[in-house]
Amino acid sequence: MSNVLAIAGVTRILKDMLNDALVFGNVDQVMGTDFAVTAQPPDRIVSDNPDTQTPHLNLFLHRVTPNAALRNADLPTRSGDGALQMRPTLALDLHYILTAVAAEELHAEVLLGYAMQLFHEMPVVPRESIRTSLSAAELAGLGSGLPDFGTGPLSPAELADQIEMLKITPVALSMDDMSKMWTALQASYRTTVAYDVSVVLIERALPVRPTLPVLTRGGLRDPETGRDPGVAAEPHLATSVPSLLSVAAQDQHPVMRLGGRVVLTGTGLDTGDAQVRFREAGTDVSLLLVPEAPARPDRLVVQLPGPAALPGGSSLAGTPQDPASWRVGAYEIEVILTDSEARTAATNRLPLALAPAISATAVAGGLARR
Missing domain, CATH: 2.60.40.10 (Immunoglobulins)
Known part of the structure; x- marks a missing residue:
């Protein structure tokens, strides 16, 4: 199960995926200039001088909501006396907006095209990609901004071990929602695409009451060996229950x-x-x-x-x-x-x-x- 670094880990994974797609697509050669992929608020990515604006692809986490399907799946987590029996699991959906800015005409559209193609071709993030992106060596070498928990008690790579896979879904925002969002961001509007990522499961490593041990399996013990017979297995398709x-x-x-x-x-x-x-x-x-x-x-x-009735005094x-x-x-x-x-x-x-x-x-x- 993933830990409290899961939200930051998802943003880091998506950022790496976008950067790799632009690098492998030779976007710098196509546009004739360098590019940048960031995960900052949109008001911080626009240059003070629009003529020197570097082509920029920005992924911003603008909202986090509880996952409706799994928000109460682990209830109840405590017994009648208050003892913890199951670790509470926080199930979240992450909501992102993807924005592209550039000084040259059509460069922003080129960046958005590469990004949207990537998320369309990879709607489910592979576990191996998560481990690679969030490995301790990778984080240390690229300066991810995440704390170096690779050898400590917490590691963002635990995100790859959660039960649910990370799924990327495009979302169509209405003009009213878009205008309210950019007004709240206090930034000039840029072409924006919205995506949802679900589901992120966060669980803390709390001690819980252990389950009772298995003492016997099956029926009566063998009188000679003292062993229980174990689980009966019959190699056929018919049910073993009468x-x-x-x-x-x-x-x-x-x-x-x-x-x-x-x-x-x-x-x-x-x-x-x-x-x-x-x-x-x-x-x-x-x-x-x-x-x-x-x-x-x-x-x-x-x-x-x-x-026929039985004769009188019958034993039956x-x-x-x-x-x-x-x-x-x-x-x-x-x-x-x-x-x-x-x-x-x-x-x-x-x-x-x-x-x-x-x-x-x-x-x-x-x-x-x-």
């Missing part, structure tokens, strides 16, 4: 019926001893049934108890094998898997309704249905 994809009655009816079978399809359904849980919708009642063997990783079949009374334990209506169905280390995993739940059993009985006067 999941249900569909639940349907085997006889293709839209609902299940007592005495019928329910087919469950999904993934990872053979990763342990399976039980199928039927939860009554809207209640805490759940019924567990063991699926039929053999189990497949993508398919389970479970048999529902028959519709009140269990999921008792038809009286099943209520007509909606159910949520999931699979519970228990592995060899007694760890359990549950799939997602899918809905399926239980239909009432319909039987015919003979009564006086004909057949009746109930």
Whole structure:
């Protein structure tokens, strides 16, 4: 993360980029005179004698605003007792105006053409360019005006290590905004182009509460080595988490019926001893049934108890094998898997309704249905 020198560092980088573009473009030979690239207020770049004005390209930081997208991204930074948990990050957008002045006709326009072409071709500043421009040797050799923090606790080159890249965006200023700006600068108007640079992230190296250490990974430790099993990795595209994809009655009816079978399809359904849980919708009642063997990783079949009532005194009374334990209506169905280390995993739940059993009985006067 960049430090408090980031704002000055960005101005230095843009200034170096402009100077390099003019040098590599042989602008001094094109115009027949030397040029200068500065980062000063516009009222300080105009010569007292216009006839001896050196061709001048000036970059001026006229405004700094908080970045709207990231200004509160790090909140909250402190715990309830006031302890610092995260370093506060200041996210800024920098607003520049680029001005060209020259004594000769059209020389100012030539400088602006080179500068605008550079910023158009390089809308994102490469990290290597930032490191090169802000290296300690480079700053010492060119007299950048920045303090020599290359070997101290602060270095402007840390700007290259922030998460966000520096992006240069042209901005169209209205005539009203332009006139107000030059009036506030108390300088004669010159042709001006505006650019925004975002985003600059400033963070101070404050001590924060360290995170808790990782004690174990995975499940139970190996009894022989004492090591934890670590993170389970499976080299395939399917999910390693047991999941249900569909639940349907085997006889293709839209609902299940007592005495019928329910087919469950999904993934990872053979990763342990399976039980199928039927939860009554809207209640805490759940019924567990063991699926039929053999189990497949993508398919389970479970048999529902028959519709006939159990004889009196049956040991299955009140269990999921008792038809009286099943209520007509909606159910949520999931699979519970228990592995060899007694760890359990549950799939997602899918809905399926239980239909009432319909039987015919003979009564006086004909057949009746109930």
